[in-house]
Amino acid sequence: MVNYCVYQDRCHQEVEQKMRDFLLVPEAKEEILLYLMQENYLSEERFTRSYIRGKFYMKSWGRNKIRNHLKFKGVPEKLINRCFDEIDDDDYHKTITKLYQNYESKITGLQGYQKKSKTIKYLLSKGFEYEEIVEVIKEMKEGESE
CATH class of the missing domain: 1.10.10 (Arc Repressor Mutant, subunit A)
Structure with missing residues (x-):
């Protein structure tokens, strides 16, 4: 899971989906998530900022489309709004x-x-x-x- 998170920034939902694919017991999932967050492999804010920058500067998406896609990934609205300062x-x-x-x-x-x-x-x-x-x-x- 560390390699999965190191390859590119991930949101919690993506990591949880990947763990479902591995059929882990719930306790192990929580331990892994906690470890990834403590070691800063998994950061929802870093993911959100990176996602906003990428989708705007590379794909020329507007704020509405970016917001909708982040919501779909389970990112809280408050965090999305706070991170929109990534776009000048x-x-x-x-x-x-x-x-x-x-x-x-x-x-x-x-x-x-x-x-x-x-x-x-x-x-x-x-x-x-x-x-x-x-x-x-x-x-x-x-x-x-x-």
Whole structure:
């Protein structure tokens, strides 16, 4: 189990699932979990921070999608909210802008409002907040009019 945790940061749920695969007695599972936490092989906060950084900076996921996936892994909401400081607000804004421009430029054969609508749906599916998307669109329009 140490090797499993050393390979990459894991959440408690992943470690417990792996132990279920080994068919261990409950007492042994608790001992192993306790040992992993005491020796700092298993840290829910470290996992959460690493997961947030990876999914945002590597896969360009928004906060909503990251939050939902972490909840699915059994990470407490309070911890998720506390760890979102891993994402720089400027980087978040720049990512939305870049994704919006890239996606919209690939769409052909549609009216302007259809392109905008389709691009917004795409960004929502990536987990970005509607308010943030609208703000980026507004800024881009202001930039065009200057």
